[in-house]
Amino acid sequence: MKLTKLAIAALAGTLAAGPVLADLVFPGLHYRTGAYGPNGIPYADGYVDYFALLNERDGGIGGVMTSVPECETAYNTEKGVECYESTKGMGSLVYQPLSTGITYQLIPKATADGIPILSMGYGRTSAANGKVFSHVFNFPGNYWTGASAVINHILDMNNGDIKGKKISLLYHNSAYGREPIRTLEALAEKHGFKLTLLAVDHPGQEQKSQWLQIRRERPDYVTMWGWGVMNQVALQEAANMRFPMENFIGIWWSGSEQDVLPAGDAAHGYKALALHNTGSDYPLYDDLKKYLYDTGKASGEHAGTVLYSRGLYAGMLAAEAARTAQEISGRKDITSEDMRDGLEALKITQERMAEIGLPNFGPSFEVSCENHGGPMISAVQQWDAKAKKWSLITDFAGADMDVVGRLIDEDSAAYAAENNITERCN
Amino acid sequence: MPAEFYYGVEVFINGLMAGVMYSLVALGFVLIFKASGIFNYAQGVMALFAALTLVGFQNGQVPFAHLINAIFGTDLHHFGWHMPAFLAIAFTLLVMICFAYVVEFLILKHLVNQEPIILFMATIGLAYFMEGFGDLMWGSDIKKLDVGIPQGGNFWIEESTAFLGGENFYGFYLDNLDIVAAILALILVSSLVMFSQYTKTGRALRAVADDHQAALSVGISLRTIWVIVWSIAGFVALIAGIMWGSKSGVQFSLSLIALKALPVLMLGGFTSIPGAIIGGLMIGVGEKMFEFLIGAPYLGGATENWFAYMLALLFLVFRPQGLFGEKIIERV
Numbered sequence: 001m002k003l004t005k006l007a008i009a010a011l012a013g014t015l016a017a018g019p020v021l022a023d024l025v026f027p028g029l030h031y032r033t034g035a036y037g038p039n040g041i042p043y044a045d046g047y048v049d050y051f052a053l054l055n056e057r058d059g060g061i062g063g064v065m066t067s068v069p070e071c072e073t074a075y076n077t078e079k080g081v082e083c084y085e086s087t088k089g090m091g092s093l094v095y096q097p098l099s100t101g102i103t104y105q106l107i108p109k110a111t112a113d114g115i116p117i118l119s120m121g122y123g124r125t126s127a128a129n130g131k132v133f134s135h136v137f138n139f140p141g142n143y144w145t146g147a148s149a150v151i152n153h154i155l156d157m158n159n160g161d162i163k164g165k166k167i168s169l170l171y172h173n174s175a176y177g178r179e180p181i182r183t184l185e186a187l188a189e190k191h192g193f194k195l196t197l198l199a200v201d202h203p204g205q206e207q208k209s210q211w212l213q214i215r216r217e218r219p220d221y222v223t224m225w226g227w228g229v230m231n232q233v234a235l236q237e238a239a240n241m242r243f244p245m246e247n248f249i250g251i252w253w254s255g256s257e258q259d260v261l262p263a264g265d266a267a268h269g270y271k272a273l274a275l276h277n278t279g280s281d282y283p284l285y286d287d288l289k290k291y292l293y294d295t296g297k298a299s300g301e302h303a304g305t306v307l308y309s310r311g312l313y314a315g316m317l318a319a320e321a322a323r324t325a326q327e328i329s330g331r332k333d334i335t336s337e338d339m340r341d342g343l344e345a346l347k348i349t350q351e352r353m354a355e356i357g358l359p360n361f362g363p364s365f366e367v368s369c370e371n372h373g374g375p376m377i378s379a380v381q382q383w384d385a386k387a388k389k390w391s392l393i394t395d396f397a398g399a400d401m402d403v404v405g406r407l408i409d410e411d412s413a414a415y416a417a418e419n420n421i422t423e424r425c426n
Numbered sequence: 427m428p429a430e431f432y433y434g435v436e437v438f439i440n441g442l443m444a445g446v447m448y449s450l451v452a453l454g455f456v457l458i459f460k461a462s463g464i465f466n467y468a469q470g471v472m473a474l475f476a477a478l479t480l481v482g483f484q485n486g487q488v489p490f491a492h493l494i495n496a497i498f499g500t501d502l503h504h505f506g507w508h509m510p511a512f513l514a515i516a517f518t519l520l521v522m523i524c525f526a527y528v529v530e531f532l533i534l535k536h537l538v539n540q541e542p543i544i545l546f547m548a549t550i551g552l553a554y555f556m557e558g559f560g561d562l563m564w565g566s567d568i569k570k571l572d573v574g575i576p577q578g579g580n581f582w583i584e585e586s587t588a589f590l591g592g593e594n595f596y597g598f599y600l601d602n603l604d605i606v607a608a609i610l611a612l613i614l615v616s617s618l619v620m621f622s623q624y625t626k627t628g629r630a631l632r633a634v635a636d637d638h639q640a641a642l643s644v645g646i647s648l649r650t651i652w653v654i655v656w657s658i659a660g661f662v663a664l665i666a667g668i669m670w671g672s673k674s675g676v677q678f679s680l681s682l683i684a685l686k687a688l689p690v691l692m693l694g695g696f697t698s699i700p701g702a703i704i705g706g707l708m709i710g711v712g713e714k715m716f717e718f719l720i721g722a723p724y725l726g727g728a729t730e731n732w733f734a735y736m737l738a739l740l741f742l743v744f745r746p747q748g749l750f751g752e753k754i755i756e757r758v
Binding site for chain 2: 032033034035036037038041173197198199200201203205206208209210212213215216228229232233236239240241242258261262264266296299
């Protein structure tokens with residue numbers, strides 16, 4: 001009798017509390033092992049910590065708890081696809097694979113499954129065209145705008161005239177590293193500089209041939225699309241050959257503490273692009289400390305570093321898109337299609353960034369049906385080896401959209417023709 | 427002579443230097459294969475583990491700090507001292523000797539008389555275990571390795587050769603680290619050859635390499651020999667780890683340097699110490715010259731890995747035992 005009463009009371013309590021909502025699932029296709037693990041770990045920590053903070057502090061997003069089931073890809077495309085297949089049935093809302101190779105493979109699969117991909121600053125550049133790529137987003141910047149930003153910075157250093165200058169691209173010989181070539185070739189034609197392409201095979205531990213070529217040809221500037229050990233070796237070789245560091249400019253994936261610290265003081269002055277600000281001097285870190293680091297729920301070991309900041313930023317953008325999706329759909333337990341709508345209607349303002357606890361951390365921007373690439377802006381940061389600190393030395397600025405926009409249109413049109421995709425947003 | 431000729435010479439010399447670096451890794455493989463017939467897949471990971479341990483000792487890092495902190499809620503990171511390089515190297519060597527003993531005790535002694543493929547599989551398992559164990563013990567951050575080896579271009583060589591090729595030639599570039607590596611490799615190979623030729627233990631090693639059963643029958647302890655040879659391979663791995671780790675920082679991609687040693691072994695033979703050196707030099711020069719003359723100008727570059735394996739494959743076709751390897755004839 002007593003048990004029956006208890007059961008009825010429990011049932012009544014459950015009914016009164018309303019239905020239990022499933023977690024909002026943000027699968028983490030991360031890599032914490034292998035050659036690229038040192039880069040993957042801080043990013044993954046930042047991503048996981050952001051959602052953990054939302055759970056601890058706010059009770060999730062809109063009252064629904066979040067979960068980040070992690071799957072180890074080891075930066076391997078096949079494993080990444082396996083991870084996608086094994087997690088997509090969990091009610092996954094959005095994928096951020098942190099690999100251009102994996103992103104390329106997932107684009108048709110995720111589109112068919114109705115799950116959006118947010119490849120923040122990587123992946124297929126022409127996915128910025130939302131008219132063709134309905135489920136892929138790559139805001140706030142992409143490789144082609146990155147390539148243009150590097151050239152714009154070099155233009156600024158040369159009073160707008162780089163005709164006859166020699167610029168070398170040192171790139172990871174993979175889908176990622178090859179991505180900016182087309183843009184740089186178009187920009188070389190436009191500005192009259194001579195472009196040399198220098199491929200480095202995975203993982204990039206040995207680069208003597210490439211740097212001897214750089215020494216022979218004496219380019220005025222070297223730009224780098226590297227990842228993992230390739231970055232550290234390139235910086236060491238540049239220092240060994242006394243290449244001026246201020247003329248060595250990496251993409252945002254070649255601009256973390258891990259890349260410059262092994263070269264010590266020799267890396268002083270090296271530059272890299274930045275998609276966002278960095279450091280732990282933001283109010284959000286007070287909450288991270290209070291709810292996670294001090295309670296032992298996260299180590300905070302990489303807090304404030306470039307790649308941890310990027311993971312946090314990626315988590316924040318996904319969470320804001322989920323919040324937007326909840327508002328649009330009127331439901332708390334959103335689906336992946338709702339999430340896609342949320343990403344497409346995402347609006348990041350400085351007011352909202354300040355509310356989140358990240359004032360002036362990244363740019364304001366809006367995403368639309370046509371534009372999945374957001375503002376396509378970036379800044380240049382420079383490494384101070386004595387202070388062991390990156391500092392932004394330019395404002396966030398746009399790319400040469402005459403060139404980049406044309407290339408995005410051409411490439412996305414070719415993809416649409418290949419895959420019989422009818423343009424949307426009309 | 428035109429500048430292009432001298433640049434070709436420069437690439438040749440740097441190929442030799444790169445070859446020495448490959449040889450340092452290949453030597454460890456040869457030592458173990460020679461003494462026990464095991465192709466040690468874990469040699470690259472041993473170099474990584476040795477380098478991680480060396481940096482850990484130097485920086486006074488608390489081993490397993492992450493694990494201890496996670497279990498006991500402590501905040502341990504460092505002991506607070508900085509160990510001199512020579513002392514850290516000595517301690518690391520001790521760790522590698524302990525490692526050799528543990529490998530023999532836990533793995534090899536249980537696999538005596540097993541097929542070579544079984545022993546090979548065991549070393550694959552060992553490699554993955556060591557990678558995770560190293561991560562757990564020392565963390566996965568990239569660590570700067572500084573044992574006092576000079577780095578950077580040798581300006582004296584550069585400046586004193588700049589006159590050779592006219593105004594477009596800037597002198598020969600040679601990395602100080604590569605020069606040190608070449609000297610070390612020379613000392614290492616000479617010592618190893620002398621050790622195996624002129625010491626009692628060295629002769630015992632060769633006896634075991636020739637015939638396990640016969641060596642056992644004359645009272646040579648197979649287990650002791652295996653511990654010795656794995657210890658020496660650990661020492662060679664430490665040297666390789668120091669040289670490669672100084673270039674790129676100590677990180678987990680260091681274990682992939684083993685991939686650079688494979689074509690060297692195919693070319694030089696799995697059982698010859700001088701073969702590892704000659705093979706390394708040939709691979710180093712071959713891949714760098716091919717990249718300089720054909721790869722970069724006509725094929726878009728990044729041909730080095732491909733060329734090294736192609737060259738090794740060609741040797742396999744015409745001389746399967748490698749240049750200096752022993753021809754194995756099995757009668758049935």
